[in-house]
Amino acid sequence: MKVLVLGATGGTGRLIVSDTVAKGHSVVALVRSTAGANLPGAELIEGDPRNEITLERVLDGCDAVVSALGTGMGLRKVSLLTEATRALVSAMTRSGVRRLVCVSALGVGDSRGHGGFVFDRLFQPLLLSHAYKDKHRQEAAIRASSLDWVIVRPGMLTDDPAHGNVRAVVDLAGINGGKIARADVARFVVDQLTSDTWLRRAPVILW
Numbered sequence: 187m188k189v190l191v192l193g194a195t196g197g198t199g200r201l202i203v204s205d206t207v208a209k210g211h212s213v214v215a216l217v218r219s220t221a222g223a224n225l226p227g228a229e230l231i232e233g234d235p236r237n238e239i240t241l242e243r244v245l246d247g248c249d250a251v252v253s254a255l256g257t258g259m260g261l262r263k264v265s266l267l268t269e270a271t272r273a274l275v276s277a278m279t280r281s282g283v284r285r286l287v288c289v290s291a292l293g294v295g296d297s298r299g300h301g302g303f304v305f306d307r308l309f310q311p312l313l314l315s316h317a318y319k320d321k322h323r324q325e326a327a328i329r330a331s332s333l334d335w336v337i338v339r340p341g342m343l344t345d346d347p348a349h350g351n352v353r354a355v356v357d358l359a360g361i362n363g364g365k366i367a368r369a370d371v372a373r374f375v376v377d378q379l380t381s382d383t384w385l386r387r388a389p390v391i392l393w
Contacts (some may be wrong), residue, residue: 187211187212187249187250187379187380188211188212188213188214188247188248188249188250189206189211189212189213189214189248189249189250189251189252189379190213190214190215190216190244190245190248190250190251190252190283191203191206191213191214191215191216191228191251191252191254192216192235192251192252192253192254192255192270192274193235193253193254193255193256193289194213194215194216194217194223194225194228194254195215195217195218195223195225196254196255196256197343197345197368198254198256198289198343198368198371198372199254200225201368201369201371201372202252202254202289202372202375202376203215203225203227203228204226204227204372205372205373205375205376206252206376206379207226207227207228209376211379212229213225213227213228213229214228214229214231214244214248215228215229215230215231216231216232216233216235216240216241216244217230217231217232217233218232218233218234219232220232231244235255235266235270235273235274236266236269236270236273237273238273238276238277241273241274241277241278242277242280242281245277245278245281245283246281248281248283249283249285250283250284250285250286250287250379251274251278251283251285251286251287252286252287252288252289252375252376252379253270253271253274253286253287253288253289254289254375255267255270256289256317257317257320258317259313259314259317260313260316260317261313261316262316263316263319264316264317264320265320265323266320267320267321267323267324268320268323268324268327271288271323271324271327271328272327274286275327275328275331275333278331278333279331279332279333284333284334285333285334285335285379286328286331286333286334286335286336287335287336287338287375287378287379288324288325288328288335288336288337288338289338289340289371289375290321290324290325290337290338290339290388291318291321291339291340292339292340292341292342292361292363292364292390292392293305293306293310293314293318293339294318294321294322294325294339295322295325295326295339295388296358296388297339297358297361297388297390300358300361300362300363300390301341301362301363302362302363302364303362305342305363325337325388334385334386335385335386336378336384336385336386336387336388336389337387337388338371338374338375338378338384338388338389338391339388339389339390339391340366340371340390340391340392341363341364341365341366341390341391341392341393342363342364342365342366343365343366343367343368343371344365344366344367344368345367345368346367346369347367347369348367348369348370348373349367349370349393350370351393352366352370352373352374352391352392352393353391353392353393354374354384354389354390354391355389355390355392356387356388356389356390358390361390361392364392364393365392365393366391366392366393367393370391370393371391374391
């Protein structure tokens with residue numbers, strides 16, 4: 187399988203690339219700059235993920251896409267995820283590439299209010315309000331598409347070693363925050379490339 191990875195140079199994206207290569211897939215990584223982009227085993231292509239023409243070009247020959255794009259914290263409005271995802275959905279539809287696995291976050295969409303008291307009442311509204319609005323629009327664009335999508339909503343990300351045991355749920359009763367290692371997120375995401383277990387669903391993943 188040939189996989190296009192967006193957001194490949196981020197903390198989780200790097201691990202997704204590594205795990206995808208380790209599983210025997212070929213990887214194309216669309217990056218802003220190839221300078222300093224250390225992604226062994228991946229073909230690096232410079233470009234803007236918001237550009238549909240660029241996306242159609244790099245999708246040539248691909249079987250699936252992983253989006254691990256992120257915007258980080260901040261007080262200013264952001265729209266990278268919205269713009270890139272809308273362009274990606276259009277490019278994938280025209281190119282006939284159907285499988286999309288997108289890394290979102292616990293607290294987006296119908297998982298809002300399940301991040302725990304401190305996160306829901308303080309951290310998200312003060313530092314992540316604009317980023318989460320962008321993620322919400324991103325998810326909406328994916329859900330409105332005809333693609334074979336999986337939206338993965340991890341809890342708070344850590345750089346701990348992988349535990350190997352991931353709890354994936356869509357019934358959020360009793361879920362009030364939680365953590366998960368980026369390494370475990372990466373493995374779960376890569377598994378979704380060839381599994382239909384969570385097809386057209388948005389599981390929250392935690393330890």
